[in-house]
Amino acid sequence: MNRCSRMLSISLAGAACLIVAGTALPAFAQPNALGSTIAAKGTAAGVLACVTCHGAKGEGNAAAGFPRLAGLAAAYLAGQLENLADGKRQNPVMGPIAKQLTPAERKAVAAYYGSLGAAPGLASGGGEALKRSDNGAWLALRGRWDDNLPACVQCHGASGAGVGSAFPALAGQSSAYIAAQMHAFKNGTRPGGPLNLMKVVASKLSDTDMSAVADHFGHAGAASPANTAAGSAAKGAK
Ligand code: HEC
Ligand code: HEC
Structure with a gap:
């Protein structure tokens, strides 16, 4: 898989590939x-x-x-x-x-x-429109390499829709829930998951980083796919 071989260049995300490969469904x-x-x-x-x-x-x-x-x-x-x-x-x-x-x-x-349906992916893929000043989108789509922090999408999927059984979807969750979980990983009230990956990730993020990245993936309204799509469109428009 070329996604995984690319990711193997950094140990944190490389470990994640091994988990996906080894997970039994x-x-x-x-x-x-x-x-x-x-x-x-x-x-x-x-x-x-x-x-x-x-x-x-x-x-x-x-x-x-x-x-x-x-x-x-x-x-x-x-x-x-x-x-x-x-x-x-x-x-x-x-x-x-x-x-x-x-x-x-x-x-x-x-x-x-x-057994219920897959989570909706985010409408925006990033790419051309991505600005360095948009800290949340940058962390989500590019990460922070000088800090050895991979992009969230490298583990959680291109649109935050989740990968395999180890990497949950972020798209479809509210900003408040995502931010609360980031704090929980960092302060240890939630275990860091396989290989402690999320503890490592969350420990590299400040409170400001966490709310920015939570706002990127999350939405404030009801979590139906229709509303999520509308929310992403509204976000893109502003
Ligand atoms: C190296 C892989 C990896 C990276 C990079 C990563 N995550 Fe995760 N994340 C995981 C794993 C594995 C879990 C599942 C943890 C568990 O099983 O408890 C997880 C779980 C989560 C959860 C909990 C979801 C839920 O439904 O409760 C949130 C929120 C989250 N990650 C946000 C992020 C954000 C935001 C970023 C980018 C700043 C990020 N993650 C980057 C691997 C990663
Ligand atoms: C009274 C409200 C309430 C009820 C009823 C409830 N939950 Fe929850 N559930 C929550 C809350 C609040 C959270 C978030 C916990 C956190 O922030 O760590 C949660 C989180 C979860 C999670 C973790 C999701 C994730 O993404 O990591 C699972 C799984 C879950 N609930 C399953 C269930 C199941 C199965 C039932 C029925 C047996 C149930 N819940 C009933 C309030 C509820």
Whole structure:
């Protein structure tokens, strides 16, 4: 793969290629009845229906800070639910919910959300219009090489739509959620992910960098694909 061979020139992103190559998908590939029931109705043990917060189609709720789940890979979602359940990823709202699910229920509901549609990519590809003064777009599309910081899109995909099961989509998430996760990676309330990659990335970013790059990928409105497209168009116009 030429994308990976290009990326192998830097060790951080090169490691990321190895992860993609080594990730196994099949165990999570099938949608299932248990997962969709938990999503729509919750569980008999009292777990709230996921749709209450994450939306009828897993589209999330930007205003409330609830992330989009549709379009994220089942293996990624299952890993986050484990981290939330055992407290490695700390969140006062989602932590107790993850903990209340059994391991089998976490797997089933992750498989269900993993089977929903892909996240929308961002409309803008960068390229010609990219200005050095636009710090967020520059970090997202070019990175900061004098600081050994690869561009976000090298791992998260050209339009932030995600790559494989290890690199989640950023497009479709709200700016506020993305910024909050960057801080969580940096301050250790969320584990850095495979090979601690996101801890390394976030540690190189200032607060200003984080909000700029979060604004580049994120959107402020409701997270439906239609609104995301409108949001990107509006961004491009200003
Ligand atoms: C009361 C609201 C609420 C309910 C109900 C809820 N969640 Fe969440 N969920 C959240 C919040 C808030 C976050 C963000 C946590 C953070 O900032 O770290 C989250 C994050 C997540 C994440 C991490 C997403 C990512 O991109 O890393 C997953 C996976 C998840 N929820 C799955 C579920 C599932 C499955 C259910 C149903 C069993 C569910 N949630 C029910 C509020 C909720
Ligand atoms: C070297 C590869 C790599 C680079 C470069 C990278 N990321 Fe990540 N990112 C990851 C991995 C791997 C994860 C999944 C972490 C996990 O499993 O918990 C992730 C997760 C995230 C998440 C959490 C998404 C969610 O749904 O909760 C955000 C936000 C994020 N990255 C933003 C960024 C931004 C912004 C940049 C650029 C400044 C960036 N990343 C650059 C590898 C990378």
